[in-house]
Amino acid sequence: MRSRTVMHIDMNSFFASVEQAANPFLKGKPIVVTGSQQRTVILTASYEARAFGVKTGMMLHEAKRLCPEVILVPADNRKYTHTSSQIMKMFHDYTPLVEVFSIDEAWLDVTGSLALFGGAENIAYKIKSRIKYHFDITCSIGIAPNKLLAKLASEMKKPDGLVVIKADEVSRVLEQMPIKELCGIGRKTERALQMMSIRTCGELGRCDEKRLTNRFGIVGTQLKQMGQGIDDSPVISAEDADEVKSVGHSMTLKRDITFRNEILRYLLQLSEMVGRRARRYEVAGKTIHLTIRYSDFSTFGKQTTLKNYVNKSEDIYVGAVAILDTIDIEQPIRLLGVRITNLCYHREQLPLFEDERKKAFMVSAMDAVNDKYGDFTVTYGSLLGNNSQSGSHVISPAWKPEGIRNVQVT
């Protein structure tokens, strides 16, 4: 593969930075952005809060213990999605090859624009200053010959970093780098590799491939390459990205529940959320997956495959309930999730029968109102009185603007 110049851009503590930019009172203060529900964790901590040891994923009381003056800010999805979309759009000024990895991260293949903008570092400086100027947010940028190394580089200096790894520096940089710094090596893989006395990327890259494939299968080959800093995967823009493969929602309930009525109500709500998003994407799914987490945190899923593709909330709900009916509920339920997979992208055929047509019309009318005025403005009767759907839903940092395939570029 020809030599490339890839850039990875990572917005620093994105949600917290957006909040601090929007509210001068929060600037320079330790703040954490949390979900809207009671059983929530910290989604992002500002750097002022991180100085106290406060981290993403931590529980609120833990954060307050570490930093009593910490300010809690409930997440405001619209603000983050709006800012993210604008920033991602700006990246297209420098190359059409922009791969949105999450709401606050993207890769840019700038190989073809180097001459036009006077080199990768110049592009990085321009991007940094524009993000700072327009949004008052800092970012860390890594520049390297591939995505793996560019991401590694952007992690190396935070906040407001710019790290370049040149092709002839790769082995020097990786020699002492702990393996868990590589994107793709998580806790379990790190432990498994440590059992084989492999702790650094240097050691991983030199390891006998056979040893790795014996332990990890085909992933072993990939691990060795990662240790050597090899990664041929292209930067894939939204237009070229694969279509979405599943659509799902899950929620930790306000309190653990046991009664079937309550379970059904949540399932209807989740089915409506899934159905609405599926219809917006113009996909339908043949397989319905139900996830249950008990109060002891044990989690399992069960799925069923239908004869037809569905995306009406009602059909998804019926499928989810059918699965529920095959399960012996053993404990109070802490979390419920509904997901459709096995998707097809064909637009739904116009229903043949009059009542089907009416139903389809009603579904799209409800969608239109909800799109305009917000989720659950109109909804099924049994959801009324269930105040669980009130607040804005927790948005995860992995969220992508309107789904991968719907990112607007122009």
Added chain:
DNA sequence: TCTGGGGTCCTAGGACCC
């Protein structure tokens, strides 16, 4: 440290068909 939510990819085993 009683621990969120949305995804993708991979593996392994079973059913079924030719």
Added chain:
DNA sequence: TCTGGGGTCCTAGGACCC
């Protein structure tokens, strides 16, 4: 009736990312 093999679809679960 016995045997083997390949392909495909389905289910369940795990690891990983943000």
